[in-house]
Amino acid sequence: MKAVLILAMKGALARRGTLGLMLVSIALATALLLAVERIRHDARQSFVQSVSGVDLVVGPRGGAVPLLMHAVFRVGDASTGMRWESYRQIATHPAVDWALPLALGDSYRGFSVLGTTPDYFERFRYGDRQSLRLADGRPFTGLFEAVLGSEVAKRFGHRPGDRIALAHGSGHIEDGAKELAGPGHDNRPFTVVGILAPTGTPVDRSVHVSLESISALHVDWVGGAPAPGLSLPAAALSKFDLAPKEISAALVGLKRRADAFRMQRHVNELRDEPLMAVLPGIALDELWRTLGLMERTLFAVSALVVAVGLAGLAATMLAGLAERRRELAVLRALGAGPGALCLMLLAEGLFVTAAGALAGLVLLAAGSAAAAPWLLDQFGIVLGQRWPSVNELALVGAIIGTGLIASLIPGWRAWRMSLADGLTPRT
Amino acid sequence: MADAAPGRSDRNMAPAGNGAAIRIADLAFRWPRQPAPCLEIGEFAVAAGERVFLHGPSGSGKSTLLGLIGGVALPERGRIEVLGNDLGRLSGRRRDRLRADHVGFLFQQFNLLPWLSALDNVLLPTTFSALRKARAAVERSPREEAERLLGRLDLAAADWHRPAGMLSIGQQQRVAAARALIGRPEIIVADEPTSALDAERQQLFVDLLLQEAAAGGTALVFVSHDHRLAAHFDRTVELAAINRAAETGAAA
Numbered sequence: 001m002k003a004v005l006i007l008a009m010k011g012a013l014a015r016r017g018t019l020g021l022m023l024v025s026i027a028l029a030t031a032l033l034l035a036v037e038r039i040r041h042d043a044r045q046s047f048v049q050s051v052s053g054v055d056l057v058v059g060p061r062g063g064a065v066p067l068l069m070h071a072v073f074r075v076g077d078a079s080t081g082m083r084w085e086s087y088r089q090i091a092t093h094p095a096v097d098w099a100l101p102l103a104l105g106d107s108y109r110g111f112s113v114l115g116t117t118p119d120y121f122e123r124f125r126y127g128d129r130q131s132l133r134l135a136d137g138r139p140f141t142g143l144f145e146a147v148l149g150s151e152v153a154k155r156f157g158h159r160p161g162d163r164i165a166l167a168h169g170s171g172h173i174e175d176g177a178k179e180l181a182g183p184g185h186d187n188r189p190f191t192v193v194g195i196l197a198p199t200g201t202p203v204d205r206s207v208h209v210s211l212e213s214i215s216a217l218h219v220d221w222v223g224g225a226p227a228p229g230l231s232l233p234a235a236a237l238s239k240f241d242l243a244p245k246e247i248s249a250a251l252v253g254l255k256r257r258a259d260a261f262r263m264q265r266h267v268n269e270l271r272d273e274p275l276m277a278v279l280p281g282i283a284l285d286e287l288w289r290t291l292g293l294m295e296r297t298l299f300a301v302s303a304l305v306v307a308v309g310l311a312g313l314a315a316t317m318l319a320g321l322a323e324r325r326r327e328l329a330v331l332r333a334l335g336a337g338p339g340a341l342c343l344m345l346l347a348e349g350l351f352v353t354a355a356g357a358l359a360g361l362v363l364l365a366a367g368s369a370a371a372a373p374w375l376l377d378q379f380g381i382v383l384g385q386r387w388p389s390v391n392e393l394a395l396v397g398a399i400i401g402t403g404l405i406a407s408l409i410p411g412w413r414a415w416r417m418s419l420a421d422g423l424t425p426r427t
Numbered sequence: 428m429a430d431a432a433p434g435r436s437d438r439n440m441a442p443a444g445n446g447a448a449i450r451i452a453d454l455a456f457r458w459p460r461q462p463a464p465c466l467e468i469g470e471f472a473v474a475a476g477e478r479v480f481l482h483g484p485s486g487s488g489k490s491t492l493l494g495l496i497g498g499v500a501l502p503e504r505g506r507i508e509v510l511g512n513d514l515g516r517l518s519g520r521r522r523d524r525l526r527a528d529h530v531g532f533l534f535q536q537f538n539l540l541p542w543l544s545a546l547d548n549v550l551l552p553t554t555f556s557a558l559r560k561a562r563a564a565v566e567r568s569p570r571e572e573a574e575r576l577l578g579r580l581d582l583a584a585a586d587w588h589r590p591a592g593m594l595s596i597g598q599q600q601r602v603a604a605a606r607a608l609i610g611r612p613e614i615i616v617a618d619e620p621t622s623a624l625d626a627e628r629q630q631l632f633v634d635l636l637l638q639e640a641a642a643g644g645t646a647l648v649f650v651s652h653d654h655r656l657a658a659h660f661d662r663t664v665e666l667a668a669i670n671r672a673a674e675t676g677a678a679a
């Protein structure tokens with residue numbers, strides 16, 4: 001038995017061309033399947049990370065998912081906002097621990113600008129109720145001061161003291177963003193005063209400024225565009241009332257999480273303005289439900305790709321058997337039983353599948369390292385660099401198991417062949 | 428199973444010592460889905476060390492008989508004893524074991540694993556049978572024994588390490604002969620091993636095979652259509668003479 005298995009290894013090595021191709025196709029299929037699974041998992045993980053510290057998201061009435069996407073993930077645009085008075089009313093509610101106003105709409109070279117209060121740096125919670133940490137500098141205190149998320153700072157190499165110009169609207173193009181992102185605020189440069197430590201959430205991709213700065217940016221604007229021929233010197237701005245009048249949404253942390261539903265009802269029933277409060281977890285569940293079909297389809301397609309790869313392996317081995325019929329007879333004459341010959345093919349199939357699946361894991365690691373920045377950039381998905389999860393290992397195990405089952409077919413053929421041929425193969 | 432101790436396989440299937448390497452009695456064999464038996468042999472025996480030339484027309488069942496002797500197929504009826512072991516009473520594994528330990532095979536063509544070197548091909552029986560490995564190592568290491576045999580069969584040392592598939596047919600046949608001989612099996616079964624060789628090489632090859640078989644005390648059953656080769660054998664047997672199935676004309 002051992003002799004046959006050693007021979008099987010040597011034989012496989014001799015046919016490394018064909019088997020290598022099979023190995024590559026299995027590796028690619030495995031990597032694809034695992035990538036789909038990993039992106040699905042990590043997408044959920046990073047979404048959950050971003051909102052897990054927030055008990056309620058409050059904003060203008062509409063869809064729960066769009067509000068969450070806009071307020072937390074800075075995706076999409078909100079057509080309306082909420083009044084500052086409504087925000088104050090909610091923020092001062094006795095059940096509320098902290099509330100943070102969010103004013104969105106401007107951008108800096110493709111990254112969104114978030115107008116908020118300095119409280120943001122103290123109160124905002126993400127992940128496992130972690131708070132933000134400044135890697136460098138200090139929070140903003142005055143007008144035209146900005147605190148950059150780690151990604152923004154890293155991308156453009158910004159350090160405290162740098163001056164940056166924001167743009168109106170959300171530009172999605174990096175450097176040439178100004179033209180596409182609408183008219184600029186070039187006349188009102190901001191000074192970078194702080195840089196946040198990485199969080200793995202959309203905070204990393206935000207530029208944080210005060211609400212007053214946002215107001216100041218727009219004082220000489222009329223209806224979404226700079227008023228022609230009117231450009232106020234910065235000093236003159238203090239004459240204006242820069243107190244915020246409208247914000248996009250608010251994040252709320254409660255003293256007791258158990259109050260979430262009660263508080264939600266309270267917000268939903270406010271008379272003065274049609275607002276709504278969303279429990280992020282529930283909104284995310286809704287999102288997953290919508291995405292679920294797509295996820296399952298993707299998973300099914302990649303599982304099919306794996307199945308095709310393994311069927312290819314079985315077919316290649318079967319085709320190879322015709323050529324190896326004489327070899328089987330030689331081994332039989334040497335004393336190998338039909339069982340040993342069957343085992344030899346099983347071992348070969350198992351070896352190719354296992355090696356292919358492991359190569360797929362390596363490919364996945366390399367691929368995710370290469371694709372991680374892009375995924376983060378485009379979708380805000382933080383793709384973890386880590387050892388395969390139990391889930392992924394189970395998938396790999398399933399692939400190897402299926403490969404073994406697939407090689408039962410050539411194994412069984414070899415068995416039959418060696419019995420039918422005896423010592424003189426019919427070719 | 429390849430590493431079973433020689434002692435064990437010897438105890439289970441030791442030569443009976445009655446002098447017969449092969450003894451066939453009252454045998455009938457029919458291929459699946461064939462209307463009539465292909466072989467019906469009342470009595471046939473090969474003594475230990477005896478060299479038998481077996482011939483008969485194509486399709487008469489010579490290769491089938493060799494397969495039965497190898498224990499690869501089982502007869503419908505009758506006994507085949509190899510070295511005193513009744514094959515019908517052995518399990519499939521035991522028959523495989525017996526073949527690995529005591530029988531060397533040599534075919535017309537395609538005897539070798541083409542991707543293994545000539546030397547490794549010769550050594551194959553020693554990896555499948557601990558007994559043959561032990562016997563090959565009596566005077567020298569199995570590897571040296573393989574080299575000796577290849578030298579005896581006139582294969583240039585330069586070719587020993589080439590993949591067998593790269594050798595000429597004649598060279599391959601000599602490698603196959605060395606493989607059948609290594610570890611001194613009690614029986615060598617050769618099925619038209621010379622038909623791919625030219626006449627001159629045929630004679631040389633048979634002489635060498637006979638010499639080495641004699642040196643090892645090996646019984647040889649040699650199937651060929653070429654009667655010129657028969658002269659050097661102890662005995663010539665025509666299959667039709669021992670096979671009653673041939674008389675009825677039902678073969679094939």
Ligand SMILES: Nc1ncnc2c1ncn2[C@@H]1O[C@H](COP(=O)(O)OP(=O)(O)OP(=O)(O)O)[C@@H](O)[C@H]1O
Pocket residue numbers: 420421422458459465483484485486487488489490491492678679
């Ligand atoms: N594996 C097999 N399955 C079914 N029938 C077979 C098989 N091998 C041989 N036969 C049949 O058995 C008969 C004898 O065949 P065998 O190969 O033993 O003849 P042979 O004497 O060796 O012929 P040749 O001299 O041409 O090699 C033939 O009629 C053949 O069709």
Ligand SMILES: [Mg+2]
Pocket residue numbers: 489490491618
């Ligand atoms: Mg034949």
